[in-house]
Each structure stands twice: as C-alpha cells, then as structure tokens.
C-alpha cells in the first residue's frame with residue numbers, strides 16, 4: 001500500500017504540473033462545520049448559473065434540469081455531472097455540478113467545481129467570486145419566489161406567497177402611489193447610504209385605518225413591488241422577549257416583518273388604561289380586554305419589541321421593512337411610532353373619488369360613468385364606504401357595470417343617512433406633518449382621493465428634507 005500511495009501522489013503532482021487549469025470545489029454545506037451550515041457561496045453559484053443561462057443563449061451546457069415554482073416561474077439547474085462555460089476578464093472558465101450519493105444513505109452530497117486557468121488563478125479567483133455573488137444577488141432580487149411565513153412556537157412556518165395585489169391594482173391616488181413607490185425604491189438601493197450614516201438598513205411603516213381600507217393589500221403590494229418575503233408575526237403567540245428575539249433572528253434579509261393590530265398585540269397595560277379611560281366615546285374599540293386586564297408578566301413587552309426595532313438587535317439582518325398596522329392609531333404607544341422606528345405613517349381611509357374611479361376601472365373596466373359626478377357629491381356630503389365594501393359590490397355585479405354603480409350609489413347614500421362612516425378625513429388625501437401632535441416631522445399620508453391633484457406639504461413641513469435624504 002505504501003508503494004500505491006506513493007504512486008498516487010506522484011500521479012497527482014504530475015497531473016497538477018501538466019494541467020493548465022486549477023479546480024475549486026464549492027460544497028453545499030460548509031466543510032468545517034459540524035452543524036451542516038449552508039454554504040452561501042453554493043447558493044450564489046446556483047443562482048448565478050440560473051441567471052447566466054437565462055440571460056445568455058450562448059451559455060450552452062450539455063444538460064439542464066428544469067423545474068417550475070408554484071408561482072409558475074421556470075428555474076434551470078445544471079444537471080449532475082454537466083458543465084456550463086463562462087468567461088471573465090477575457091478568460092474562459094467553467095462550472096461543473098456534482099451530486100454524489102452517500103454510501104448506505106439516501107442523502108446526497110452536492111457541490112459545484114470551478115475550473116479556471118491556472119496561470120491567472122490568483123488574479124481571477126476573488127474578483128470572479130465577487131462578480132458571481134453580486135450577479136446572484138441581482139438575479140435573486142428580481143426572480144426569487146416569495147414566501148409568506150408565520151410564527152409557530154419558536155420557528156416560522158412558510159408557504160409560497162402568491163398574493164396578486166400590486167400598486168397597479170391598489171386604488172390609490174396616482175401621486176401618492178408615485179410617492180410611496182419612490183420611497184420603497186430609494187430604500188432598497190440605499191445600502192451604502194445607510195452604512196455611511198451608521199444606521200441599520202431598515203425602514204418602518206405604520207399603516208392605520210378602518211378595517212377594509214386596504215392595509216393587508218398595501219403590504220402585499222409592497223412585497224410584490226420589492227420582491228421581499230413577508231413574515232407575519234403573531235405577537236400574541238410569542239411567549240416572551242427571548243422567543244421574539246429567536247424568531248426575529250431567523251428572518252431573512254430583504255423581508256417585510258408585519259405586526260398586525262399592534263395595539264391589540266402588546267401588553268401595554270398602563271398606556272391602554274390611560275387611553276381607554278380617556279376615550280369613552282370609542283364604542284367600537286378594538287382593544288382586546290384580556291390585554292388590558294393582564295399584567296403582561298412573562299409576555300412580549302414594549303421594550304422587548306423596541307430592542308428589535310431600534311436597539312442592538314435591529315442590526316441582526318439588513319434590508320428589512322417593519323410594518324405595524326392598527327385600526328386606532330391613538331392606541332399605539334408614541335414610543336413605538338416615533339421617527340427612526342416608524343419612518344412613514346400611512347393613513348388608509350375611506351374611499352374617495354380617485355380611489356373610487358380606480359376601483360371602477362379595475363373591477364368594471366369603466367373609464368367614465370354618468371354616476372361618477374353624483375358619487376363625488378355623495379363623498380363630499382360625508383358618504384363613507386371602505387374600498388373593501390365598494391370592491392365587493394363591484395365584484396358581485398361585474399357582469400353589469402350599471403347595476404354595480406347604482407348599488408355603490410345607494411350604499412353611499414345610505415351611509416350619509418346613517419351619519420357617514422365617521423372617517424371624514426377619508427374624503428381627501430394629502431401629505432402633511434402629522435397633525436395629531438407628532439411635531440417631530442414624521443409623515444402622515446392621508447389617502448382617498450377627492451382633492452388628489454397634487455401633494456401639498458404644509459409650510460415648514462419636511463418634504464424637502466426627506467427628499468434630500470436620498
């Protein structure tokens with residue numbers, strides 16, 4: 001055996017001397033980890049090759065595996081034992097995919113092997129791997145299959161996210177849409193900016209408005225616009241702050257973390273008592289009585305949540321959007337929504353004329369209708385219906401647009417007789433400094449649409465300052 005080993009090593013040295021190539025293996029799991037930690041480079045190579053094949057018809061390989069995701073997208077994978085050529089800085093390289101079955105096991109060991117010219121390996125390797133990772137990142141950004149996760153114990157359970165809502169289907173004033181999509185795009189490309197000012201790369205949105213005003217649809221539109229996964233965090237199922245931390249640490253970058261009905265999810269006993277005592281006129285209070293009576297012991301606390309949104313733990317991932325929703329902004333502790341935590345305050349109100357026209361266009365294919373004028377007068381007179389209510393009527397009558405419009409009109413008239421939906425602000429939208437006492441310059445965006453012919457920041461507002469931020 002000694003002679004055999006010697007012959008083997010002689011053969012290897014001779015082969016190494018004669019071959020003009022160097023080979024680098026990229027295993028699926030980190031070689032030196034006992035816990036089978038995923039090797040991020042493997043994922044990058046996999047995405048890169050997928051992107052390479054999709055982008056270039058000249059990137060021929062002998063054989064590819066094809067798969068289709070639940071959302072209908074095709075993915076290419078290099079079939080085991082096959083290679084895909086590439087070029088970088090004028091040099092020819094190639095990747096080969098290996099899949100070995102482990103002895104006495106059903107498990108497979110996967111890896112990619114990179115072949116590059118030996119003489120240039122030092123100059124090529126690191127720049128090429130950087131190029132692979134950044135291309136994979138870009139490919140992932142626009143082609144990833146989104147997932148929706150919810151917490152179950154200390155783990156997340158996820159399903160493919162196929163919500164069809166988008167900023168095209170959402171009935172919002174066009175100017176407001178532009179403002180919001182600009183904000184989101186600016187955020188998603190601001191990695192270097194956040195780093196340069198020493199801030200965690202995250203952005204907070206507070207969405208508030210009555211049930212059916214489109215908060216969930218808005219979140220889905222954001223996820224589809226940015227191609228971010230959604231983590232729907234059910235705070236009432238989290239037993240304490242350390243469980244919250246464990247969950248948040250498992251969330252991936254490029255994601256939206258949603259906490260719905262934030263006012264009902266936290267045990268902010270003192271605060272809620274104060275509010276409830278003050279607002280006896282809130283007959284439709286959304287506050288969960290058990291939260292009020294409970295002393296909050298052993299549960300997620302406000303400081304536990306703040307530690308994640310703003311404290312040291314806020315940096316445990318990057319490119320995150322945190323969204324809180326509530327039906328009653330008044331019940332949310334100001335500490336939770338101060339700037340830096342919740343950067344944008346978006347009010348989704350009752351349906352205004354702009355939103356109504358968009359709904360009629362989307363649901364009924366109507367560009368104009370004789371009843372629009374009367375409907376606008378109804379809205380001005382205090383008629384208040386949510387987009388959800390109107391959408392439902394239009395959906396039901398989609399075969400007969402006239403009947404749909406008549407039903408919507410009757411419902412608006414009925415809501416006036418009943419004294420409106422109690423959301424008079426919903427008949428217009430504007431972007432102003434928060435008029436409800438937040439003099440710190442955070443934005444309140446009020447939507448619905450009657451006056452929606454432009455964004456008119458109040459004098460002294462921070463429209464320009466915020467614009468400068470990017």
Ligand SMILES: Nc1ncnc2c1ncn2[C@@H]1O[C@H](COP(=O)(O)OP(=O)(O)OP(=O)(O)O)[C@@H](O)[C@H]1O
Nearest residue numbers: 169170171210211212213214215216217387388391
């Ligand atoms: N602005 C809108 N444009 C288009 N459709 C809308 C809009 N707002 C609501 N809808 C429709 O109304 C329905 C309910 O909306 P959604 O669930 O987003 O409201 P919500 O504010 O999240 O309600 P809740 O507070 O009860 O969760 C959805 O089917 C959605 O398609």
